[in-house]
Amino acid sequence: MAKAPKAEKIKTIQNKIISHGKKTFENTLIIFRDALTFIVDVVDREFDALEHLSTKEAVPAVERLIHRTKTNPHPKYDFSLKFYKFPSYFRRSAISKALGIVKSHRSNLKNWEKERDQALAEGKRFKKKPPALRIDHKAFPVFYKGNMFKRLSENQAQIKVYKNGDWVWETITFQTKNLKNRGITGWKESNPTIVKKGKKYFIHFSFSKKIKLKNTKxxxxxxxxxxxxxxxxxxxxxxxxxxxxxxxxxxxxxxxxxxxxxxxxxxxxxxxxxxxxxxxxxxxxxxxxxxxxxxxxxxxxxxxxxxxxxxxxxxxxxxxxxxxxxxxxxxxxxxxxxxxxxxxxxxxxxxxxxxxxxxxxxxxxxxxxxxxxxxxxxxxxxxxxxxxxxxxxxxxxxxxxxxxxxxxxxxxxxxxxxxxxxxxxxxxxxxxxxxxxxxxxxxxxxxxxxxxxxxxxx
Missing domain, CATH: 3.30.420.10 (Ribonuclease H-like superfamily/Ribonuclease H)
Incomplete structure (x- = not known):
């Protein structure tokens, strides 16, 4: 009998942040979304050059277009001018999200064009409007371990947030009852995300595991x-x-x-x-x-x-x-x-x-x-x-x-x-x-x- 295939499954567990009010994270969320808007516009303009690259290749390619360094003193779009001291891991996270957004839009646009051409070829009227690219998105930042997130204890961690005009480490306390009750033994923990729901903030922990599917005759x-x-x-x-x-x-x-x-x-x-x-x-x-x-x-x-x-x-x-x-x-x-x-x-x-x-x-x-x-x-x-x-x-x-x-x-x-x-x-x-x-x-x-x-x- 052939080996049973494995399916990688992901579960996300949300934990309410109880140590801080919404103002602590509001500025971080606003500036991340503004950065994402900036990068989505850049990716859309330069998509022809990025289309055939994998995500691993496209992220550094976009960074060369927007990020000023010693070896790249004059980028085509100066991201650093507007987003001073923006964390590099947030920038790469925003680039990955922007690539996904633009690729999805271009795919929808191609499907619309095929549908339009087919309708016109058959002599039918075609009133469907083309899909529009949304630049503003209600995305949430991923806090990469070590650089943006440091676990202090079971219910405490340090995260990097935008506060008083600078990016600083902030200690947060969160509930852990969901982590205890969801059976995560043997699951691999991924980088957490801070998510806003209503007026409250939650830290989401994602866990992944490869599970063998049954292979009965x-x-x-x-x-x-x-x-x-x-x-x-x-x-x-x-x-x-x-x-x-x-x-x-x-x-x-x-x-x-x-x-x-x-x-x-x-x-x-x-x-x-x-x-x-x-x-x-x-x-x-x-x-x-x-x-x-x-x-x-x-x-x-x-x-x-x-x-x-x-x-x-x-x-x-x-x-x-x-x-x-x-x-x-x-x-x-x-x-x-x-x-x-x-x-x-x-x-x-x-x-x-x-x-x-x-x-x-x-x-x-x-x-x-x-x-x-x-x-x-x-x-x-x-x-x-x-x-x-x-x-x-x-x-x-x-x-x-x-x-x-x-x-x-x-x-x-x-x-x-x-x-x-x-x-x-x-x-x-x-x-x-x-x-x-x-x-x-x-x-x-x-x-x-x-x-x-x-x-x-x-």
Whole structure:
């Protein structure tokens, strides 16, 4: 068996600074952001000369353009004139950020140009505006160990800040309860960052670790197939490679969803009476409830997967959701989709699963809910969309039916991957239901495994 691949995972732990008020760090933040603005403008102007360089090569190249030294007395853009005694590590950090900002902008601009050219070539009108480069960014400085950050004790450190017109060392005290409770033994600590949240400042410690992902043989794999929905947040089923379902779980947050619906309705009424308003208090509560739904759903999925010692967690591809044509209640459905946390849940589960060595896979979402898992054909949903009636008269939970089909599609795809094109076509002839991915169900997997077992015996 091949060696299990490693995934480098990063976790960030925030700790509140309790020894100083906001004024201690405000000037440092302002001057760093001004420096970043200056460098972003320089990088954008000189991008043609920097485009083909790696970040390691580009940073000193930009420094030669802006930083005055004995060997470089007349740089093209005199950074030192405006930012006197600016720490070298802050300058290099700002250069790295600026390179990333400009490269991202240029990439978006190329994509826009391709989209425009394609539309014009097809004779279509193109109204989309080109992406603009933002020069001002709310970035936070990284304090490099030794030069900008010195650890004194478990909860104390010295950092270099801009104070009284000079860069000086300042001793700070911060909370450590998050560091104690997050299981960072064996993780490598990176350079910290000072982050402003509201009126408070936090020091963020990032930790990285290479984690071995499970590399179990396909025949021995245990998977958790997850169907994310609007009624239930998630419906999970544990499946073996022969199609046997050994566990099921329904995850929902009815109280939080009811509260969120109430807050959204209150916001709508306020906007109807007063026109469009920003309403930060409403949105803070709505976003807080949404965040809770994401974290709670992801946590429950991971607990369920750990309970059954799962190797893989399988989701559907859920990108842009197309509205069905001539659908009654389309406005209400569009509103539900807008507040659906499908991508947030998948991203959080992926992060948590990789910490535990589990893999994440995604399958084609088309018809997973529309087809009966027993292969009898298309189902009919009730008004609440929670029950599905099969063509043979069986009534089953719609989301649980979908989770069976999701898990089956993963196993079918992985089995067919190991075959040559000729062999795959032979199996598709023997089991016709696996030929079209959008028509595969749990019965397709069972039929394929039976056919494989018969061949292995003969």
């Amino acid at each position: 396909l025949e021995n794999q245990v998977i958790v197939a997850v169907d994310l929905g609007l009624t239930n947040s998630a419906v999970c089923s544990v499946m073996l490679s022969d199609g046997t379902v050994i566990g099921r779980k329904f995850i929902n947050q009815p109280i939080e969803k009811d509260r969120m619906k109430s807050k959204i309705n209150k916001l709508k009424k306020a906007q109807q009476q007063s026109g469009w308003i920003s309403a930060p208090n409403y949105w803070r509560r709505i976003n807080g409830l949404q965040k809770h739904i994401i974290f709670n759903t992801a946590s429950e999925i991971i607990k369920f997967a750990e309970k059954h010692n799962a190797d893989v967690i399988v989701f559907e591809y859920l990108g842009k959701m197309k509205m069905p044509k001539d659908y009654y209640g389309a406005k209400k459905l569009r509103h539900k989709l807008h507040h659906w946390c499908r991508i947030g849940i998948q991203n959080k589960v992926e992060q948590m699963a990789h910490y535990r060595g589990m893999r994440i896979r995604r399958v084609n979402a088309k018809n997973t809910s529309a087809l009966a898992f027993d292969g009898s054909g298309e189902v009919k949903r009730n008004n609440k969309k929670d029950l599905a009636t099969f063509p043979n008269g069986k009534v089953y939970h719609a989301d649980l039916n979908a989770s069976y089909n999701i898990g089956a599609r993963y196993f079918i795809r992985e089995f067919l991957k190991s075959f040559s094109e000729k062999k795959r076509l032979q199996w598709e002839a023997k089991v016709p239901s696996i030929a079209a991915r959008t028509r595969q169900t749990l019965s397709s997997l069972i039929s394929l495994r039976q056919a494989l077992n018969i061949e292995s015996v003969t």
